Structures are given as C-alpha cells and as structure tokens.
Amino acid sequence: MAEYTLQMNNIVKDYYGNRVLKGVSLQVKPGEIHALLGENGAGKSTLMNILFGMPVIHSTGGFEGEVLIDGESVLLKSPKEAMEKGVGMVHQEFMLVPGFTLAENIKLNREITKPNFASTLFRNKSLETLDRKTMDQDARKALDRLGMNIDEWVKVQGLPVGHMQFIEIAREIDKLGIKLLVFDEPTAVLTESEADNLLKAMKKLADSGIAILFITHRLDEVMNAANNITILRDGELVATRAVEDTDVLELAELMVGRKVEVTQKEESNANSINNEVALSIKNYHVDMPGEEVKGIDLEIHKGEILGIGGLAGQGKIGIANGICGMYPSSGDIKLNGESLKLNDTRYALENGMAFVSEDRRGVGLLLDSSIEDNIVVTTMQIKGEYLKKYGPFTQGNFPLIRSHALKMIEDLDIRCTGPTQPTRRLSGGNQQKVCVARALTLNPKVLFVSEPTRGIDIGAKKLVLDLLVKLNKELGMTVIITSSELAELRAVCDRIAIVTEGKIEGILKPDALDRDFGLMMAGEYHKVMKSKEAIS
Amino acid sequence: MSEAIRNITKKVGVPRLIISLFFLFLCFSAVSLGLPFASLSSDTLTRFGMNGILVLAMVPSIQSGLGPNFGLPLGIICGILGSVLAIQFGLVGAAGFWGAIIISMPFAIAVGIAYGMMLNKIKGSEMLVATYTGFSIVSFMSIVWVLIPLNHPEMVWPIGRGLRVTIALDSTFGKILNQFMMLEFGKFKVPTGLLLFFFVMCVLVWIFNRSRMGIAMKASGDNPKFAIASGIDVDFYRIVGSVMSTSLAAIGIVVYAQSYGFVQLYQAPLMMAFPAVAAVLIGGASAQKAKISHVIIGTFLFQGLLTVALPVANEAIKVGNLSEVLRMIVQNGIILYALTKVGGES
Numbered sequence: 001m002a003e004y005t006l007q008m009n010n011i012v013k014d015y016y017g018n019r020v021l022k023g024v025s026l027q028v029k030p031g032e033i034h035a036l037l038g039e040n041g042a043g044k045s046t047l048m049n050i051l052f053g054m055p056v057i058h059s060t061g062g063f064e065g066e067v068l069i070d071g072e073s074v075l076l077k078s079p080k081e082a083m084e085k086g087v088g089m090v091h092q093e094f095m096l097v098p099g100f101t102l103a104e105n106i107k108l109n110r111e112i113t114k115p116n117f118a119s120t121l122f123r124n125k126s127l128e129t130l131d132r133k134t135m136d137q138d139a140r141k142a143l144d145r146l147g148m149n150i151d152e153w154v155k156v157q158g159l160p161v162g163h164m165q166f167i168e169i170a171r172e173i174d175k176l177g178i179k180l181l182v183f184d185e186p187t188a189v190l191t192e193s194e195a196d197n198l199l200k201a202m203k204k205l206a207d208s209g210i211a212i213l214f215i216t217h218r219l220d221e222v223m224n225a226a227n228n229i230t231i232l233r234d235g236e237l238v239a240t241r242a243v244e245d246t247d248v249l250e251l252a253e254l255m256v257g258r259k260v261e262v263t264q265k266e267e268s269n270a271n272s273i274n275n276e277v278a279l280s281i282k283n284y285h286v287d288m289p290g291e292e293v294k295g296i297d298l299e300i301h302k303g304e305i306l307g308i309g310g311l312a313g314q315g316k317i318g319i320a321n322g323i324c325g326m327y328p329s330s331g332d333i334k335l336n337g338e339s340l341k342l343n344d345t346r347y348a349l350e351n352g353m354a355f356v357s358e359d360r361r362g363v364g365l366l367l368d369s370s371i372e373d374n375i376v377v378t379t380m381q382i383k384g385e386y387l388k389k390y391g392p393f394t395q396g397n398f399p400l401i402r403s404h405a406l407k408m409i410e411d412l413d414i415r416c417t418g419p420t421q422p423t424r425r426l427s428g429g430n431q432q433k434v435c436v437a438r439a440l441t442l443n444p445k446v447l448f449v450s451e452p453t454r455g456i457d458i459g460a461k462k463l464v465l466d467l468l469v470k471l472n473k474e475l476g477m478t479v480i481i482t483s484s485e486l487a488e489l490r491a492v493c494d495r496i497a498i499v500t501e502g503k504i505e506g507i508l509k510p511d512a513l514d515r516d517f518g519l520m521m522a523g524e525y526h527k528v529m530k531s532k533e534a535i536s
Numbered sequence: 537m538s539e540a541i542r543n544i545t546k547k548v549g550v551p552r553l554i555i556s557l558f559f560l561f562l563c564f565s566a567v568s569l570g571l572p573f574a575s576l577s578s579d580t581l582t583r584f585g586m587n588g589i590l591v592l593a594m595v596p597s598i599q600s601g602l603g604p605n606f607g608l609p610l611g612i613i614c615g616i617l618g619s620v621l622a623i624q625f626g627l628v629g630a631a632g633f634w635g636a637i638i639i640s641m642p643f644a645i646a647v648g649i650a651y652g653m654m655l656n657k658i659k660g661s662e663m664l665v666a667t668y669t670g671f672s673i674v675s676f677m678s679i680v681w682v683l684i685p686l687n688h689p690e691m692v693w694p695i696g697r698g699l700r701v702t703i704a705l706d707s708t709f710g711k712i713l714n715q716f717m718m719l720e721f722g723k724f725k726v727p728t729g730l731l732l733f734f735f736v737m738c739v740l741v742w743i744f745n746r747s748r749m750g751i752a753m754k755a756s757g758d759n760p761k762f763a764i765a766s767g768i769d770v771d772f773y774r775i776v777g778s779v780m781s782t783s784l785a786a787i788g789i790v791v792y793a794q795s796y797g798f799v800q801l802y803q804a805p806l807m808m809a810f811p812a813v814a815a816v817l818i819g820g821a822s823a824q825k826a827k828i829s830h831v832i833i834g835t836f837l838f839q840g841l842l843t844v845a846l847p848v849a850n851e852a853i854k855v856g857n858l859s860e861v862l863r864m865i866v867q868n869g870i871i872l873y874a875l876t877k878v879g880g881e882s
Contacts, residue, residue, distance in 0.1 A: 326765060346767030355765060363761045368825060373751075378766040381752050394748040 004071065005030045005179050005211035006051075006087075011065035013046055013057070013235075020046050021063070021235045028180065028211045028228075033202060035214045035226035037255055039311070039486070039521075043235040044215055048182060052082045052089065070179065086179035088172035090186055096164055098157040103132070103139035105156055106171045111135065142170040145208065146201045162194030166201065173205065181205065182213045187221060199225045217311055219248045219522045231255055248528055252518025256486060277337075278302040278478045279446055284331030286315075286322030293318040293329070294502030300446070300480060305472050307489035307510075308482040310499035311521055316482050317358055319499070320448040324348055324355040326363070335446070349382045354444035356435045358451035358482070360428070364435040367424040371416055372405035374423050374434050379441045408437040412467060429460025436467065447471070450482040465492050486517060549820050551873070555837050562844045569851045574723035576844055582714065583839040585730035586795035587815070589737050589788035590808065591835045593781045594816040596741070598826035600777020601757030601770070602655055604816065607666035608809035609674050610651055611785025614644040619790055619799045620699065623708050624688045632709035636790045644786040645779055652778030656771045663823070667809070674806045681801045703799040710797040730795060737787065738828050744780075745828075753777055757824065811867065814838060814874035842867055 006028040013021040021043045028034045038044050049057050050067070053076030057063060067074055069085050076082045079089075096105050112135050113128035139152040148166050150159075156167065165186060172181055183202070187195040202225055206212050214226060222229055223243060231238045231254045238254050279300040286293035293315045300306050310316040322329035325345035333340040341347045357363035366374055376386045386401050387394045405419040412433045416426060423434055432452060439447055449468060453461040469492050471477050483489050489496050490510040498505045500523035508516055519525040545553055567573055590608065597605035605611075618640025627635040651669070658665050682698035691703050704710070716729025744750045756763035756770040757777070763770050789808075793799045816826055819834020842863070849862040 324765060325767075326761075345764060349767045357765060359761075363759075363765050366755060366758045366762055368758060369754075377751060377755055380748060381755075382767055384748065387748055395743070396746050396748075396751060398746075 004028060005032075005069065006213070007066075007068040007071075008047070008051070009066045009068070011047065011050060011063060011067075013043075013050065013063040015060055019235060021050075023065070024232065024235070024237045026230055026237075028213055030179070030211050031206050031209050032228060033206050033212045033214055033226045035216065035222040035229045036232065037216070037219075037222065037229060037251060038232035039255060039484075042232040044232060046235075047232070048089075048184065048215070051076070051087065051182070052079045053077050054079065083175065086175075086177045087182070088175060088178050088180070089182045089184065090165070090168050090172055091184060096156050096167060099155060101153050101155055102143070102150070102167055102170075103136045103152040105167055106139045106142060106152075106174050107135045108171070110175070112138070138174055139170065142174040145173060145205070146170055147204060148201075160194075162190050162197065165190065165194075165198060169201065169205075173210070178210060180211045180213065182215070184215050185217070186214075187216065187218060195221065217522055219251050219519075219524055220527075222251065223248060248519070248522075248524060249515050252522060252524075253513070253515040254518075256514045256518040256521070276302040278335070280334045281319075282332040282334075284319070284322065284329065284333065286318040286327050286329040288315075288318040288321055288327040291315050291318040291321070292502050293322060293499075295331075296499070296502075296504045298497060298504060300478060302478055303472070303476045304494040305468070305479045305481060305492055307493035307496035308480065308499060309484070309486050309489050309496055309517075309521070310505075312484060314500050315502040316484075316499040317450055318502075320355060320450050320480065320482055321357075323353065324357075324448065326357075346382065349378065349442060352443075352445035354439035354442045354447050356432075356439050356447070356449040356452065358454065360431055360435060360454075364438075365423045365431060368422055370420045371409070371414065371423055371426075371434055372401050372419040375405050375408055375437045375441055376401050378438055382442065404441070408441070412437055413463065427460070428456040429464065432456060432460070432464055433467070436464070440471070444477065446478045446480070448480045448482070451484065452481060453483070453485060453488060461488070468492060486521075490517075551818060552820055552833065552837070555818050555841065555870070559837055559841050559844070562841065562848055565848050565852075566844050569848060571847050571851060572723065574721075576847065578723070578725040578727075580836075580840045580843045582725075582727050582730065582795060583843055584836050585714075585727055585734050586792045587788075587811070587839055588734040588831065588835045589784055589791050590812045591815045591819075591831045592734075592737055592741060592828075593784035593788055594812060594821070595826045595828065595831060596744075596753070596777045596780035596784070598816070598821060598823065599745070599757045600753045600774050601760060601824075602652075602774055602777055602781070603662045603666075603823045604813040604821075605666060605778075605781045605785070606663055606809045606813065607651060607670045608781075608785050608812055609670035609805040610647050611644055611782035612789040612805040612808055613673060613677050614647055614782065615640045615786035615789035616793075616799055616801060616805070617643055618786060619793055620684075620686060620691060620703065620801075623691055623703070624686045626688075628708050630709070630712060633712050633790065633794055636709065637787055640786040640790065641783060644783040648779030648782035649775055651782060652775030655778060656774055670809055671806065674803065678802045699801055701800070701802055701804075703801070705794060705797055705799060709794050712794050713791060714795050727795070730791070733791060737784070738831065741780075741784075742828050749773075749776065810871050811838065814871040817874035818870065838870060841870060 004027045006026070008024065008026040011021050011024045012019070024043065024047060036044055050063050055078070058077065067076065069087065074085060076085065097108065100108070112131040113125070114131045116127070116129045119125065119127040136152050143150065143152060146166055146169060148170070150163060156164065172178060186198055190198060199221060202212055202214070216222060226243050228240065228242050229246065229251065230240045231251065233255065277299050281296060281298040284293060284296050290313055296319065308316045308319060318327065321327050323333065325343050325348055329342050331342070333342065335351055340351065361367060366377070380386045380396070386397050386404070388397045402419060408414070409416065409419060414430050414433045414437070416430060423431055426434065452464050452468065456464070465488055468479055468481065472479050481489060481493060493510055495507055496510060497507045498517065498520040500521065505520040505523060506525055508520065516525065519528055566576060593608060593611060594604050597603065619636040621639045622632050622635040625635065655662050655666070684699065686692065686699065690707060691699050693700055713729040713733055714727040719726040719728055745754065752768045753773040753776055755766065756768050756773040760770045815834040815838035816830055817834065818837055819830035819832070821827070821830040821834070845866045846863050853862065
C-alpha cells in the first residue's frame, strides 16, 4: 500500500487566462482527516472539481500537475471514473429520494438484484427483481459503521436534517473499495449536536482506514477533528500545518492574510466624518433565502464608507436587499432620524437611497435596452425627471436623456460605442459602471453597493472602487459596500462590519489584525476573546 | 463577401429572410402564371390594413411581459359586441363605425383588467392559459349570441331567436374606411382610409411607448426584477398591457369587419389569435420583445403570402377543392414556423 491515499502535486488551473490555482499540492494519508481551509474563491471548489474530473475542468482546457491515488498517477475524466477509483463525495445539499427507504437510498442505482422469469425470458438485467434482503443487510452494515441506530426500512421523508447527511455518507461508504471521502462543508446545515455526531462518525471512518478530506469554514471543528490542515488563499497554498502545531488564531490569520493593495483611502477623510447617524438599523430581519438576516443592529454615520463583509450565505447580502425592498423584512430603520417604511422600494428610493444590486445581469440591468435608457429609467419613474409634460400626458425628454448619458459615460469612463449600445454587449466592469450611473442619477444621500467587483477584471475593479471613494469624498455621499472580498473592503472603507449567521459579529477598523477578521468571519471572535480574558 | 452576407442575415433575421424569399417566389410565380398582379397587390394592401391592428394588439401584451396575446378573442368579442350594439342603436355610416368602437371600449377595458388580474396569478404559463381562456370565452359567447335580447332585423334570424352567424354591414358601416379617400389606378386600388387609420393607431402606440408609463411597462416586461428594484409596480403594468391589448383587439375587429363587410359571430373569433401572433413573430418579435416595425413588416409579409398563395395554388393545382386545403397548409405552416421562433432569434 502506498504511503498516501491521495497526492495532488503542483496543480495549476486557468479559467480563460485567469489563474485560479497556482501550484497547489496536497497529500492525504490513509486514515487521516485532512482539513482544507480557505475563504470563498480561494480555489477549494476548483481543486475538488479537478479531483472528481468534473467536465467543467476539461471543457476549459484541463489543468497542469499530477493527481495520484494510492501512488498511481491517474487522469480522471469524469466523476464516474473518480468513483471507480474509490473517491467519494458527501454533498452539501442532500441528493436523496424522499419516498424511498434508507436502504433504497443507500443502494440507489447500485441495487442488488436476482433473476426472475421475465429477466430470464428477455435476457435483460434491468428486469430482475430487487434482492431486498441483501440490500437491507448491506445498508445495515454501512449504518452500523457510522454508529447510526435508525432502522434501514424507514423512509427518508420526515427524517431530521442531521440524519440525511448520515445517509449520504452511508451511501458513499457502502460503495466497494472506497478509499477517500470528501466532505464539502458538511456541518453548514447541521445543529451543534448533529455536527458533533458527524465529527465522531468521521473519526470512526478514519480509524477504519479511509482517508478524509474535510472542507469547512468552522475553525473549531478543524481543531477538533482534523489531523492536518491545508490553507488556500487566492489559489495559492499558504501553509500546511499539523493540528498540534497550530491554533485557531494562527489559522484565522493565515486564511485572511493581506492581499492586493488597492489605493488606500486617505486618512484625512476619516476626520471629516461627523458622528451624525445617517441610517440606524435596529433588530432588523430579512427573509432572503440563502442569505437570511436574523436581527442586526447597526448605525451608519453620515459621510462614511461602511463595509459589510462575511462569508457567503451568512446574510451580508440580505441587508441591502431587504432595505431596498427586494425581500420581505422587519425591524426598525431610521433615515436621518425619521422612521422608514419597510418593504416599499418606491418609498426607499424617493427618500434618498439608491441600490446597486449584486446580481448585475439579473436585477441591475435591462440587458436589451440602451445604456441611456438604463441610466435614466429609475429616476424617470421615481422622480418624474427627464420627462416633458403635456397636461396629463408625458413624453421622454430624449435630448436631455442623451446629454445626461453622455456626461455619465464621460464621468465614469464607461467604454462603449455610444449611449445607444445595448448593455448586454458591455464588459462586466462597464456594466457595473452603468449600474452605478443609474444609482447616481437618483442623486442619493445613501448609496448601497453590493459586490461591486464581482466578475470583473482587476483593472476595472480598481476603477469601480476608486469611483466609490471619489463619490464619497467629493459629494459626501454615505456609501455602504457589501463584498465578499475582504481585501477591497479594507482598502476603501472607514469601518467594516462582519456578518456571521445573520448577525453582526463585530465592527472593525480596516487596519485591524488579520487574525481578528478571520476569527469574526468564522464566528469565533467572541468565543476566543472570552477564553483569552478568562486566562489573563 | 461571406461576412457581408452573414451581417445581412443577422440584421434581417433568418425567419424574415426565408419568408421574404418565399413571398418573392410566390409573386414571381403569380406573374409568370399570368395572374392579375394589380388586383393581387390591392388585395394585399387591404388585408394588410384590416389585420394590422389585431397584430398591433400583440405589442403592449409582449412589452408588458405577458407574452404574445393568445387571449385575443377576448378583445375581439368586445369589439363584436360593440358592433352589434351600434347596429341595434341604429347608427349608420361613420357614426356606426365610431359608435361600435366607443361602445366596445368600456367592455374591453373591464375585460382587460379582469384578464390582466388573472394573468398575474399564473405568471410563467401565460401563453397556454391565454389560449384556453380565448377558447372558453368564444364558446360562452356562442350561448350569449343566442340569448341576447337584440331585435334589429338586420341581425336576428328571420325565424327563431338569436343573432345570425354573419351580419352584413352593407346598410350600416361596411367598407367605410376602405372607401375613405380611396385612390384608384386602373385596377390597383389603395384603401387610403384603412391604411391611415392603421398607421394612426401605430403612432398612438409608439407615443405611448415613449411616455413615462410606456417606459415603465417596457421595463417590467423586459426584466421584472429590475422593475421591482426601480420601484415599478410590475403587476399594475401587466394589467395596463392587458387592457391596451384587449382594447386594440376590439378596435382591430371593428376595422376588420368594416373592411370584410360582415360581422362574424359564434365560432369565428376562435382561431383569430394565431395569425396575429404568427405575423408579429415573423416580423421579428419574440415572446419578450416587440416593436411597431415588427408589426408592420410581419403583417405585410404574412398577409401578402396568404393573398398571393391562394390564386397561385389554384392555378398550379386545378383539381377540385384542393386550393382551400393548400391555403390551410400554407397558413398553418407559417403559423407553426413562426411559433418555433417564440424564443426570439439569438
């Protein structure tokens, strides 16, 4: 038997010239639990896609480097081949048939059958009868291995979420010759006690000789369960540590790190912020699927740039979406001391707020309409500007729209063939600028910008961020930036609020320690700080 | 060279190119078969004018996000109701024509609002539901036409009760638009009034499109999420689209009837949505996007094809009643082809 179950050596992967993995190596021994840590976009999923031979890898030009399973070099072309080599995956979202029993789900598509009259007659294996007895026995064995004492003939329907995860795992370990199991954020949907059970089961599996690769954001779980830890950041291998040689603080620091330096905001600006509150948010809830906000309190000062950071799915995106009325929300919001009606987009826009959505193509643009139409449409509807009035009838004031669009194109440096070009044909960065131009046309006092640099290239990123800083400085606009990229928040913001599990974990200055950011994003800041205080 | 051809096809659109070529081919056949070209051309113009507004009714419906209005019979029935009431009230000539339109409007607006509210409840499957709403309302009105207490001698059966299947308009407002300022060059006649009326309706819709409401309606059809984020009430503008489409259909059928010379009741409106949908799709529209130019081009091509195809088929195959069958094949073939283009040309 080879020393390592899995070796990935110097993996390099480009997506259309954008290098997402820059020579990453990874070794997992039999019976080892190896944790893979990293922020969103660090390259974890790409690495796993390579391991499973996902078609997306091969349709984009393959990858460089070498994958060895049990010391044997393999080139996996499809998830099916990976499965045959003994690599299994436990998915984050469950892939189970609710109306089937546990045993049927575990044996799904690998049913054990015995011949019958029809199958003999037609010589067709798919007509054979299920051998339920053997199937149930196999399922029982797999469930026992996980220490799960639920009956195999129970239907999946109505089982608690924690159990479903176990059935997924049982299905993987029931496969013959499974050597390596990948857990993709398995505890994300589990309660604490369920997560504990899962970690126990993982250890049990590892003891039986299966290698486990464990992807997660939760640092305490890593410390609790893993033997070794690999940390990725921006597609680079930052460090590999044995769990004995490290602690939560170091992991948090390694995970966040300092990345690209964007032009720092000048210090002088910090003084011009008075402590007048522009927007006060109390006990705010937003029901946005996948980004739920569960009661936040936040005060946003006049003239500041506030960053809202945090990992994906923790609720940071929900805040702006709730205030702009895209998703139902509740709570108490005051704009300049006056209560704001919730769930009414029109009211919010009329009262000096503007939004740049994170879903640029889905929400932010009329893709088939021209740049000029996109820029003025909201203002026209909300404020009745850019219109000529003839009694009760109106007509668009097209010369004025054109001149305003031309001014915006020049001011924001939108690269296009002209104001009549459909926005669909623009590049991501220029589309983003059109979105910003539309928000600016409203002349807002408070501007919400979500994920301003998602999916645009580095040069354009800098332009968009510089633009936001400029607006803040020159017009005194209060800007709230929501972003998954901590580095850019730290470059432009005055304060950064980190959202974890739908709540504000804490507010930091941009020059706070990497460690503090990492801990807050992992939701362990207060836990760790408390224990520190207790010691000292 | 091939680049130039590709540019042209891209600009014109493959379906329009194919239909145009087929139309030209039929025109050449008509000439070479010695068919009277002048009368064919004036027929084409007349049919273009009489069907145009029914096709125009597709525009607000598509722009507001309801998709092509397969529920066109709803509006058509409002127009028919207006016409029979106008006859009942003894309105003749221009008064009859305008009376029919004005009387039908309250019905069309009320029906449009109700229909729009219904479509708001079934977002995503408008086209199918609309088709069957149209079918059911036609059947329902077939009962109403029998029971309706009207007694103008032009309309009711001489014996028994109920309205006739076709009501002649000779004595009321038949051909009133067609003959208004009609130009005649020998056998080639131009129905000026009819065309003028159609173009005025196009201009009205065009002006609406450029107003604050029109722009909001287009935005809510283009991207409902964008509209919501811009504080636009999407459901309201879908109802506006439905009301406009239904009203245009009502006006459209009055224009159609005066040009045809008859009002057709009972099952006649059943299938009228399909040629209108096909015409606007051939014109270059999709289920999400439609412009006035699509209406004009599409109606001309579609009606031109039908007008020319029938005599050519008659001439080519002289056996019995085959030409009528052929006409059905051509018409439904074009509709089928157009419907495959619902998704637009991308």
